Structures are given as C-alpha cells and as structure tokens.
Amino acid sequence: MFGTYDKNYTSNKLILQGLRENQIEILEINAHTAVTRLDKKQEMSWYQLLKRILVKYRILIEILKNWQKIRTVDVIYVGYPGHFDVLLAYPLAKLFSKKLVFNPLLIFYTGFSEEQGILKKKSLLAQIIKMGETLIYNLCDLVFADTPFQKEYLIRDFSVPEKKLRVLPIGADDRYYQYTPYTNLSKKINVVYYGLYSPIHGVEYIIAAADILKTDPDIKFTMVGNRGHTFDVNLAKANELRLTNVKFYYDLPLEKHPPLIQEADIFLGFLQKHPSVDRVIPNKIYQGLALGKVVLTADAPVVRSLFTHKKNMYFCIPGSTDALVKAILELKNNPKLRQEIAENGHSLYQEKYTPRAVGKQMMAYISEIL
Numbered sequence: 001m002f003g004t005y006d007k008n009y010t011s012n013k014l015i016l017q018g019l020r021e022n023q024i025e026i027l028e029i030n031a032h033t034a035v036t037r038l039d040k041k042q043e044m045s046w047y048q049l050l051k052r053i054l055v056k057y058r059i060l061i062e063i064l065k066n067w068q069k070i071r072t073v074d075v076i077y078v079g080y081p082g083h084f085d086v087l088l089a090y091p092l093a094k095l096f097s098k099k100l101v102f103n104p105l106l107i108f109y110t111g112f113s114e115e116q117g118i119l120k121k122k123s124l125l126a127q128i129i130k131m132g133e134t135l136i137y138n139l140c141d142l143v144f145a146d147t148p149f150q151k152e153y154l155i156r157d158f159s160v161p162e163k164k165l166r167v168l169p170i171g172a173d174d175r176y177y178q179y180t181p182y183t184n185l186s187k188k189i190n191v192v193y194y195g196l197y198s199p200i201h202g203v204e205y206i207i208a209a210a211d212i213l214k215t216d217p218d219i220k221f222t223m224v225g226n227r228g229h230t231f232d233v234n235l236a237k238a239n240e241l242r243l244t245n246v247k248f249y250y251d252l253p254l255e256k257h258p259p260l261i262q263e264a265d266i267f268l269g270f271l272q273k274h275p276s277v278d279r280v281i282p283n284k285i286y287q288g289l290a291l292g293k294v295v296l297t298a299d300a301p302v303v304r305s306l307f308t309h310k311k312n313m314y315f316c317i318p319g320s321t322d323a324l325v326k327a328i329l330e331l332k333n334n335p336k337l338r339q340e341i342a343e344n345g346h347s348l349y350q351e352k353y354t355p356r357a358v359g360k361q362m363m364a365y366i367s368e369i370l
Contacts, residue, residue, distance in 0.1 A: 018359025
C-alpha cells in the first residue's frame with residue numbers, strides 16, 4: 001500500500017482491515033498526509049494546488065528507505081487520496097515489474113466542477129485536471145470504480161479501457177460503524193444527516209423539511225459533520241427559521257461522531273437531483289447499513305441496481321422537500337417497516353459490504369491481473 005495516503009481516513013482503514021482479514025501480507029510505504037478540505041474557490045489557485053502537490057512528494061524519502069522491500073511485493077496499491085502518488089508509483093511498478101492498482105474514490109474533475117461548483121467545466125484548470133486524471137487512470141493496470149455507472153463514466157469521459165476497470169463497492173468499517181439491533185418501535189424518531197456539506201448532498205431539503213415538521217414533537221433532526229461548502233448557508237437558514245427541532249454538531253473530532261450517529265432511526269443519504277447521484281453511492285449509505293439504521297436516499301438508477309425500496313432501503317424523489325417530508329412521515333408512522341428495512345439492510349451489508357467482503361472481492365480482481 002503506497003503513497004501519502006491518510007492512515008486515519010475511513011476508506012484506507014477499511015481496505016487495510018479487509019486485506020488483513022483475508023490473510024494478505026501488506027507492506028506500507030506511507031508518508032502520512034492528513035486529508036484536508038478543498039471546497040472553496042480561493043483554495044483552487046495555482047499556488048495553493050502546487051503547495052498541496054509538493055507536500056506529497058515526501059514519499060520519495062519512504063521509497064529510498066524501503067527500496068529493497070518494494071522489490072519483494074506483487075502489487076503496488078495506491079491509497080486515498082493518491083492521484084499524484086500514481087505518478088511516482090508508475091515508474092516503480094515498471095522498474096520492478098509490479099502491477100499498479102488504484103482506487104480513486106473521488107474523480108477530481110467531476111467533484112470540483114459538477115458536484116461542488118468551484119470550477120467551471122470549460123475553464124483551463126478544469127481541463128488540465130481532466131487531462132491529468134485521464135493520464136493517471138490509464139497508467140494503472142487496474143482501476144476500481146465503486147459502481148457500474150461510475151465504471152461506464154470512466155470509460156466514456158476518461159477513455160479508460162474496460163479491461164482495466166472493475167467494480168468494487170466502498171463498503172464501511174464495522175469496527176467504527178458498530179451495529180446495534182433496531183428496537184425503536186415508537187413514533188418518536190431521530191433523523192440523522194452525517195457527512196460533508198456540499199451541494200450534491202441537498203442539505204437545504206433537510207432544513208426545509210424540518211421547517212414543515214417543526215410542530216411535530218416526535219421528530220428531531222441531528223446534523224453531524226464538519227464545516228463544508230454549504231454549511232454556513234444551511235446553519236444560517238435553520239437559525240433564521242428558529243428551528244428548535246434541528247441540532248448541528250460540527251468541528252468535532254471523528255471519535256466523537258459514533259455516539260451521535262448511533263442514535264439515528266433514519267440515516268440520510270443523497271437528496272439532491274444531480275448526475276452524480278445517478279452514478280455513485282456515498283460512503284454514508286454503507287455506513288448507515290453497517291449501523292443497522294433505515295437508510296433514506298434519493299431514488300436513482302445506481303441505488304435501484306443494488307437495493308430494493310422498502311425492503312432494505314427507502315427511496316424518495318430527489319430534489320423535493322415534499323417527497324422527503326412524506327418519506328419521513330411514512331417511516332415515523334410505521335415502526336415495523338423501519339425495523340424491517342433496518343434489519344434487511346444490515347443483512348445485505350454483512351453479505352457484501354464488510355471489510356472482509358470488500359477485501360475478498362478486491363483480491364479476486366487483483367488475482368485476475370497477476
């Protein structure tokens with residue numbers, strides 16, 4: 001496992017855990033660099049981006065220190081975030097005749113332009129990022145996409161050959177997102193939003209729904225997640241509306257999150273209407289399944305391809321406050337349905353999305369190229 005990946009980042013810990021649970025020997029060549037937010041226009045200057053890139057090349061020291069050990073491995077897997085690390089991993093892979101594997105998780109061009117809206121798609125910087133990503137994905141022997149729809153997107157927009165692509169779900173780490181059986185059969189519920197504040201998540205619909213439901217004493221909203229692109233405007237809106245049924249928890253260390261999210265009855269996924277919502281599945285969906293909660297998310301082709309409405313997940317019309325309110329009320333008034341969805345969702349998680357399951361699938365794909 002190679003790169004400047006953040007050792008504390010959820011997806012990296014999950015992959016390491018999953019591989020170890022499948023008895024895979026791992027050599028870590030890591031120059032730990034904490035993942036930091038990049039969701040404001042002023043952070044996209046050439047100077048700021050160059051600073052971020054240069055920091056990553058501390059990995060050169062680790063390469064020199066572990067030169068002989070690298071010769072003994074079968075595969076070089078680049079951890080997240082690793083786009084720039086691929087550029088150093090590639091010559092190493094070629095020099096030692098190793099296979100190079102990358103799981104990008106985030107497509108920068110799409111994230112900055114379509115999802116966060118901090119770059120115009122036709123701008124020079126956006127086009128340079130897209131060309132760079134196209135090069136990076138094509139340097140690898142194997143690239144993982146988290147859904148079949150994301151795989152098709154990489155083929156179509158980044159010219160990645162289909163033979164280099166495999167679909168690997170993100171999954172969730174059950175050591176951090178610990179399961180508790182769903183036992184709340186009352187009509188008093190806690191609706192939890194957990195994650196980043198970016199436009200694609202549709203937080204504005206949660207605030208609007210909370211406003212409509214503010215007279216219902218049995219429904220509360222808990223917002224857990226550090227500041228992001230849309231945080232300030234949504235917090236300001238909740239304060240403007242004087243919503244006493246909404247509580248924000250932000251700027252908290254990760255270890256403070258589990259007690260808050262384990263209190264959820266309904267665990268919200270994507271709510272926005274957006275091309276990316278049709279194509280990708282956010283971490284929070286797998287996290288909600290791992291916790292044993294009712295995951296409520298936008299109805300989209302990608303979730304319909306993996307999950308079933310009212311069986312192991314609840315879908316609602318994307319980009320609609322009224323649809324979200326209707327969904328919350330139906331789930332509130334039908335505790336048995338909540339319990340069934342929560343239990344079925346967790347069963348599916350145990351079958352396909354645990355670290356062990358993801359690691360096993362990952363190794364099966366890697367075996368194909370060895």
